Amino acid sequence: GENVEQHPSTLSVQEGDSAVIKCTYSDSASNYFPWYKQELGKGPQLIIDIRSNVGEKKDQRIAVTLNKTAKHFSLHITETQPEDSAVYFCAASKGGGADGLTFGKGTHLIIQP
Amino acid sequence: EAEVAQSPRYKITEKSQAVAFWCDPISGHATLYWYRQILGQGPELLVQFQDESVVDDSQLPKDRFSAERLKGVDSTLKIQPAELGDSAMYLCASSLPGSQREQYFGPGTRLTVT
Numbered sequence: 001g002e003n004v005e006q007h008p009s010t011l012s013v014q015e016g017d018s019a020v021i022k023c024t025y026s027d028s029a030s031n032y033f034p035w036y037k038q039e040l041g042k043g044p045q046l047i048i049d050i051r052s053n054v055g056e057k058k059d060q061r062i063a064v065t066l067n068k069t070a071k072h073f074s075l076h077i078t079e080t081q082p083e084d085s086a087v088y089f090c091a092a093s094k095g096g097g098a099d100g101l102t103f104g105k106g107t108h109l110i111i112q113p
Numbered sequence: 114e115a116e117v118a119q120s121p122r123y124k125i126t127e128k129s130q131a132v133a134f135w136c137d138p139i140s141g142h143a144t145l146y147w148y149r150q151i152l153g154q155g156p157e158l159l160v161q162f163q164d165e166s167v168v169d170d171s172q173l174p175k176d177r178f179s180a181e182r183l184k185g186v187d188s189t190l191k192i193q194p195a196e197l198g199d200s201a202m203y204l205c206a207s208s209l210p211g212s213q214r215e216q217y218f219g220p221g222t223r224l225t226v227t
Contacts, residue, residue, distance in 0.1 A: 004155075034215065043117075043204055043218035044156065089155050098211060100146055100169060103155030 002027040004092050006104025014112050019080055021107045023090035024072040030092040033066060033073045034101065038087045047088075048075070077109075085111045115139040117219030119205050125225045131193035134222045138186070138207030144168075146216060147180055147190050150202040162188060163210065195226045 003026040013019045025033075031052035036044035050057045050064045050073065057064050061080075066073040077084055087108050091101040118137040126132045138145050143164050148156035159178065161169040164185040173180065177196070182188040192199055202221045208214040 006155075036218075041220075041223075043220045046215055046217065049215060091155070098144065098208075098214060100148075100158035100161050101156070101216060103157070105155050106153075 002030055002092055002094075002102040004090060004102050004104040006090050006107060008107060009105065010108045010110070012110040012112060013080055015080060015082060017080055019075075019077045019084070019109055021075045021088055021090070021109070022072060023074070023092075023104050024070075025092040025102075026071070027092070027094070028068075028071065029094045030102075032093050032095070033064070034091050035064060035075050036089045036091065036103075038089065038106075044089060080109075080111050082111050082113060085109060117205055117207050117217055119203075119219040119222055121222055122220060123223045123225075125227065126195050128197055128226050129194040131191065132195050132224065133189055133191045134203050134205075134224075136188045136190070136205030136219060138188075138205070139217060141209065142207035142217075143185070143210040144208045144214070145182060145188050146206040146208075147188070148204040148206065148218075150204055150221070152201070156204055159190070192224075195224075197226050200224055200226045 006023045034049035037047045038044045061078045063076040087106045089106045090104045093099045093101045145162045147159040150156040160173045160180045162182045179191045204221045206216040206218045208216045
């Protein structure tokens with residue numbers, strides 16, 4: 001089955017700086033890659049996703065890139081703010097998202113004031 | 114904004130007891146998922162429904178876990194008997210049917226087995 005590796009497990013950045021989280025996947029049939037933000041005691045919240053027919057997608061301060069050949073994708077957050085502090089999860093699935101998601105182990109992002 | 118509803122939010126039970134969780138997906142979402150999230154890890158899929166039918170339950174420990182979605186709307190996940198290792202967050206998600214559909218998660222049920 002699919003295996004998703006996520007790095008780093010913890011990331012501390014100064015407010016206003018950029019943060020990058022990286023993930024790799026093992027199943028070349030995977031074609032849908034969402035990113036979720038999870039705050040303490042809450043369910044994961046979808047923040048951005050990318051499908052295998054595009055290489056990059058941007059939404060305000062958040063961007064995601066996908067390299068299908070290398071089977072890795074990354075989340076980029078620019079101009080970080082205190083409210084960006086949370087645990088971020090990458091995930092992958094086949095069927096364009098219709099199948100269940102395989103998640104990475106998460107990255108705890110800490111924004112230092 | 115429509116949300117996935119789950120109850121209870123917290124549950125404490127003793128090992129060997131039965132426990133049940135309820136999920137009400139976003140209206141119109143025919144696909145429903147149950148995930149388990151152990152503290153410090155990412156969610157893991159337990160079961161997926163399309164309407165009232167199970168699409169994937171390959172990761173569901175069927176000796177003690179069961180899930181149903183009788184009318185194709187809300188769903189119940191049951192554990193009987195509960196074990197200490199079942200302590201986790203149980204998350205429900207839903208999506209519109211077909212490909213190109215995002216999954217939206219509920220707030221989860223935090224289960225503690227003592």
